[in-house]
Amino acid sequence: MNTIILHSQDQQLATQISEKIAASVEEKSTHFRLHADYSAPLDDLRDEFRVDINYLPAFDFSKAGLFVSDMDSTLINIECIDEIADFAHLKPQVAEITERAMQGGMDFSASLIERVALLQGLDIAVLSRVYVERLKVNKGGEALIQFLKTQHIKTAVVSGGFTYFTQRLAQDIGLDYNRANTLAIEDNRLTGKVKGGIIDATAKAEFLAELCAKHQILPHQAIAIGDGANDLEMMAVAGLSVAYRAKPAVLEYADIVINYGGLDIMVDFFEE
Ligand SMILES: [Mg+2]
Incomplete structure (x- = not known):
């Protein structure tokens, strides 16, 4: 499972992107997390929706x-x-x-x-x-x-x-x-x-x-x-x-x- 951070609080945008990449949506206090079975093409999503979107990296914050x-x-x-x-x-x-x-x-x-x-x-x-x-x-x-x-x-x-x-x-x-x-x-x-x-x-x-x-x-x-x-x-x-x-x-x-x-x-x- 890949976790994708959508750096936005726009619910509609979260729904739209999650449907596009067949991901489930988790609402956080400052953003949304999308969970997908496969690696979504983030560069394409960034260009299309003009929003910051990143994989949750393997870094212990x-x-x-x-x-x-x-x-x-x-x-x-x-x-x-x-x-x-x-x-x-x-x-x-x-x-x-x-x-x-x-x-x-x-x-x-x-x-x-x-x-x-x-x-x-x-x-x-x-x-x-x-x-x-x-x-x-x-x-x-x-x-x-x-x-x-x-x-x-x-x-x-x-x-x-x-x-x-x-x-x-x-x-x-x-x-x-x-x-x-x-x-x-x-x-x-x-x-x-x-x-x-x-x-x-x-x-x-x-x-x-x-x-x-x-x-x-x-x-x-x-x-x-x-x-x-x-x-x-x-x-x-x-x-x-x-x-x-x-x-x-x-x-x-x-x-x-x-x-x-x-x-x-x-x-x-x-x-x-
Ligand atoms: Mg510089």
């Missing part, structure tokens, strides 16, 4: 201990570096490189060095303007973090972006840990360089493993969520991977797919 999220375009609405570049009138150039890197079409570290170099000379006041004027937590993000706290799950954000944003975001929404790249600054201007090691795909995976070790959590009790190619390595280490409005490579890899709803549809999986 009651033992989850760590939640690690990518930041840009996952936990928040923007790619910070593209918005910083906008203040230098270089957004199209930088965004084009970001897009290629997130699709997995180029080496992440090389792409970061190239993009940060374009920011040389910018007044650091733009960082605050990006945070205050453009950065928003994606739908359901704060509700999800609050929920995870009630489950005593440690929360972290890790980013190929910058510490200026991860630190501020962690403080604002109550994340336990954050890690990202540090922009080098001289005389209140960006030097166009990154200080210290680059947080690439491997460094993201290492951060997840490091937090597991610190809290004596097994990696298979960790959840990783992201949208870009540089999230795949940490997803491979975690016991559960979640694609949030993700690039094709991530969609294909992840255990759970969120394309329509908010981040807090993750709560559905925790119900007994």
Whole structure:
């Protein structure tokens, strides 16, 4: 028997989909569960009904201990570096490189060095303007973090972006840990360089493993969520991977797919 989570409270939709795939319907407090004898084609159902629908994965949610999220375009609405570049009138150039890197079409570290170099000379006041004027937590993000706290799950954000944003975001929404790249600054201007090691795909995976070790959590009790190619390595280490409005490579890899709803549809999986 396969259990399918329909991330919706629409009774009519539950009936319609259950009839289509010959499944029985179980109503839960926040969603429906469909029980089918065979594997239903979820991609087709997602496209047809424009709703999030996932198999209940073989992951013990009651033992989850760590939640690690990518930041840009996952936990928040923007790619910070593209918005910083906008203040230098270089957004199209930088965004084009970001897009290629997130699709997995180029080496992440090389792409970061190239993009940060374009920011040389910018007044650091733009960082605050990006945070205050453009950065928003994606739908359901704060509700999800609050929920995870009630489950005593440690929360972290890790980013190929910058510490200026991860630190501020962690403080604002109550994340336990954050890690990202540090922009080098001289005389209140960006030097166009990154200080210290680059947080690439491997460094993201290492951060997840490091937090597991610190809290004596097994990696298979960790959840990783992201949208870009540089999230795949940490997803491979975690016991559960979640694609949030993700690039094709991530969609294909992840255990759970969120394309329509908010981040807090993750709560559905925790119900007994
Ligand atoms: Mg991202």
